Amino acid sequence: MPYLKSGERHAVRLELNGRIVTGHAEPRMLLTDFLRHVIGATGTHVGCEHGVCGACTVQIDGVPARACLTLAVQLDGASVRTVEGLAPEPGRLSILQAAFRKHHALQCGFCTAGILMSLDAFLQRKRDADEEELREFLGGHICRCTGYGPIVAAALEAARQMRE
Numbered sequence: 385m386p387y388l389k390s391g392e393r394h395a396v397r398l399e400l401n402g403r404i405v406t407g408h409a410e411p412r413m414l415l416t417d418f419l420r421h422v423i424g425a426t427g428t429h430v431g432c433e434h435g436v437c438g439a440c441t442v443q444i445d446g447v448p449a450r451a452c453l454t455l456a457v458q459l460d461g462a463s464v465r466t467v468e469g470l471a472p473e474p475g476r477l478s479i480l481q482a483a484f485r486k487h488h489a490l491q492c493g494f495c496t497a498g499i500l501m502s503l504d505a506f507l508q509r510k511r512d513a514d515e516e517e518l519r520e521f522l523g524g525h526i527c528r529c530t531g532y533g534p535i536v537a538a539a540l541e542a543a544r545q546m547r548e
């Protein structure tokens with residue numbers, strides 16, 4: 385691992401939602417700040433900044449990760465997927481996003497980007513997830529609006545559609 389001087393900005397080049405982006409970051413800059421303030425990708429939300437709420441969850445090389453616990457310089461050369469990359473094309477929602485809309489699985493929307501990114505990765509590998517598994521999985525995310533019921537209903541419907 386290269387030694388990076390604090391106080392100096394370092395080039396970070398990564399693939400974001402299939403597109404190469406570059407920017408500069410001090411070694412202590414969080415991925416959340418890099419995405420939002422350097423790249424201008426504001427879909428990833430910031431809540432607790434302590435790895436607790438899950439609002440900042442993105443996929444790094446296909447695996448869900450807390451962007452608030454990740455340094456931007458760690459991701460030089462990595463592939464990052466955020467909520468902006470979920471829709472298959474402009475004007476269309478992914479199966480999971482459409483299910484969220486149908487089931488009113490968001491209210492203020494603060495938690496939504498992170499939950500979508502986690503559920504997207506989870507359902508890719510576990511399309512037969514049942515309600516209990518989904519509820520346990522969602523324990524890694526805080527939603528203070530919905531009571532989780534509509535989120536679980538949306539996830540179950542998305543899983544069913546993905547299996548068809």
Ligand code: FES
Nearest residue numbers: 431432433438452
């Ligand atoms: S903002 Fe990252 S887990 Fe809460």
Ligand code: FES
Nearest residue numbers: 491492527528529
């Ligand atoms: S919709 Fe408001 S926190 Fe989840």
